[in-house]
Amino acid sequence: xxxxxxxxxxxxxxxxxxxxxxxxxxxxxxxxxxxxxxxxxxxxxxxxxxxxxxxxxxxxxxxxxxxxxxxxxxxxxxxxxxxxxxxxxxxxxxxxxxxxxxxxxxxxxxxxxxxxxxxxxxxxxxxxxxxxxxxxxxxxxxxxxxxxxxxxxxxxxxxxxxxxxxxxxxxxxxxxxxxxxxxxxxxxxxxxxxxxxxxxxxxxxxxxxxxxxxxxxxxxxxxxxxxxxxxxxxxxxxxxxxxxxxxxxxxxxxxxxxxxxxxxxxxxxxxxxxxxxxxxxxxxxxxxxxxxxxxxxxxxxxxxxxxxx
Amino acid sequence: xxxxxxxxxxxxxxxxxxxxxxxxxxxxxxxxxxxxxxxxxxxxxxxxxxxxxxxxxxxxxxxxxxxxxxxxxxxxxxxxxxxxxxxxxxxxxxxxxxxxxxxxxxxxxxxxxxxxxxxxxxxxxxxxxxxxxxxxxxxxxxxxxxxxxxxxxxxxxxxxxxxxxxxxxxxxxxxxxxxxxxxxxxxxxxxxxxxxxxxxxxxxxxxxxxxxxxxxxxxxxxxxxxxxxxxxxxxxxxxxxxxxxxxxxxxxxxxxxxxxxxxxxxxxxxxxxxxxxxxxxxxxxxxxxxxxxxxxxxxxxxxxxxxxx
Numbered sequence: 001x002x003x004x005x006x007x008x009x010x011x012x013x014x015x016x017x018x019x020x021x022x023x024x025x026x027x028x029x030x031x032x033x034x035x036x037x038x039x040x041x042x043x044x045x046x047x048x049x050x051x052x053x054x055x056x057x058x059x060x061x062x063x064x065x066x067x068x069x070x071x072x073x074x075x076x077x078x079x080x081x082x083x084x085x086x087x088x089x090x091x092x093x094x095x096x097x098x099x100x101x102x103x104x105x106x107x108x109x110x111x112x113x114x115x116x117x118x119x120x121x122x123x124x125x126x127x128x129x130x131x132x133x134x135x136x137x138x139x140x141x142x143x144x145x146x147x148x149x150x151x152x153x154x155x156x157x158x159x160x161x162x163x164x165x166x167x168x169x170x171x172x173x174x175x176x177x178x179x180x181x182x183x184x185x186x187x188x189x190x191x192x193x194x195x196x197x198x199x200x201x202x203x204x205x206x207x208x209x210x211x212x213x214x215x216x217x218x219x220x221x222x223x224x225x226x227x228x229x230x231x232x233x234x235x236x237x238x239x240x241x242x243x244x245x246x247x248x249x250x251x252x253x254x255x256x257x258x259x260x261x262x263x264x265x266x267x268x269x270x271x272x273x274x275x276x277x278x279x280x281x282x283x284x285x286x287x288x289x290x291x292x293x294x295x296x297x298x299x300x301x302x303x304x305x306x307x308x309x
Numbered sequence: 310x311x312x313x314x315x316x317x318x319x320x321x322x323x324x325x326x327x328x329x330x331x332x333x334x335x336x337x338x339x340x341x342x343x344x345x346x347x348x349x350x351x352x353x354x355x356x357x358x359x360x361x362x363x364x365x366x367x368x369x370x371x372x373x374x375x376x377x378x379x380x381x382x383x384x385x386x387x388x389x390x391x392x393x394x395x396x397x398x399x400x401x402x403x404x405x406x407x408x409x410x411x412x413x414x415x416x417x418x419x420x421x422x423x424x425x426x427x428x429x430x431x432x433x434x435x436x437x438x439x440x441x442x443x444x445x446x447x448x449x450x451x452x453x454x455x456x457x458x459x460x461x462x463x464x465x466x467x468x469x470x471x472x473x474x475x476x477x478x479x480x481x482x483x484x485x486x487x488x489x490x491x492x493x494x495x496x497x498x499x500x501x502x503x504x505x506x507x508x509x510x511x512x513x514x515x516x517x518x519x520x521x522x523x524x525x526x527x528x529x530x531x532x533x534x535x536x537x538x539x540x541x542x543x544x545x546x547x548x549x550x551x552x553x554x555x556x557x558x559x560x561x562x563x564x565x566x567x568x569x570x571x572x573x574x575x576x577x578x579x580x581x582x583x584x585x586x587x588x589x590x591x592x593x594x595x596x597x598x599x600x601x602x603x604x605x606x607x608x609x610x611x612x613x614x615x616x617x618x
Contacts, residue, residue: 037484037490040492114532158492167533167536168536175346181537182535182537183467183492183534183535183536183537184492185536189533192533193525194525194528194529194551194555200558201528201551201554201555201558203528203529203532210533216502217503219503219510219512220501220503223423223501223512224476224498224501224519225534226491226492227476227480227491227492227494228490228491228492242503242510245510246503246510249509249510
């Protein structure tokens, strides 16, 4: 029996490069052999493992939380960016740029204990629906990438998510959805503080940034959480470029892959000019260095897994 | 065959409590059964897995680095705390308290790339000797604790170091010495910054504190790195108390253990009054809550593993 471990991949250069790399590093006695503990693979999340259009899922979560919390915040009716959001005017709300986004994130992600935030995420991810497909967000994941993650794990790799998204927004569901446990998720975070509440210890989430796991932050986050350099890295945007550079700069066999969103019919088509998941410098560097670039339209037989019941 | 997995433990209450806990959480169908992915065990390092007297090993490292770096720093001859250190006057050097210690740490731990620091640690740990026993520091480890770490792993636990020590000071050797890989080491850290050097990405170590993984910081570090609450935690000082409290506060079966340094003949005897590894509040809480307290003199047949050749 020799079942194809990557059945959703068309038999092109991308698939062949993956299979050839795994064969090289797992073959005992080969000059490129890598011992199992060093087989670290890191995956970006938004746009690499799941869809990020028309807006980052976590931002959709934050907007839903603003609506849910509004009754407890009468002052939001007259304070931007909340007033515009509550009127359904997203563009007006975001007129303030990054500062507005940060206000929305902090208002919805801090001020509670970690176990409370965990429960909020679990409830939301179970019930929220993607605005265009109406599917749960945890079904807006890429079937070919699920197969790739599983294929690497079956070959002795330890797989990590390394995302610009919030670490505590991802951990409640990555194990169920990707088979990646919480301790193998790296992401952005706000500060937390130990406190005693009624004699029980809790960790309170503070309205203060702790770490931004994007761009130059990704190698920093990888070093802090994993402490080893990956031998394979997977991304889809310029925010992943330094992770791929950091991975490529190690000794021995290395594998870097960009998912290029080229399928306007089945998913979305965007790169250089996109405000979400911009891919510009990354494409240039991938071409110059011979990294694998997945053409979603050509390389993937399907995009999403079949709908659950 | 039913070999004792903890041969260096005398058959007393401490050993019995460990074995009973492992039996409870690993027996399928038992009400206390814990699935493997949730079997997280966290170990303090200094004083719990290896000796911390007469001074923290990492501080001995820092002092050796001051000596090694002195020729490149003529200004140290006239600047405290370095001037006193170079004269061999440790007490004088530490007269400045925490500020002096921080100066020594930053002067010896920052200003280089992570791979350079890694090489410095590997070289030092291979050659340095403990001042009183003259053994390598990696042999100043507790044989009974090594057996305990291995016993938990053999029972499906994932074992982590959670130490106030520097994360990048520990990672170069924890896998070889404890069987704990870099990605399962949590510790204190300084900030790092991504930079390009001759077209190659590096992470530069900055003279700026990032995280202090001690006391109330331990649950914060555990949450950030592991994202799950441990079901078992092992420490030896008041700096581990919040980690044990955080562990104990979870639902279901929990195990908390303090190593009490009671053996002045074979190791050191210290607790309430010690400046290194002070154990005062922890002993009170352990007694009140029925946590296991290891009496090193009574409970351990041997302290260290046999000397290597």
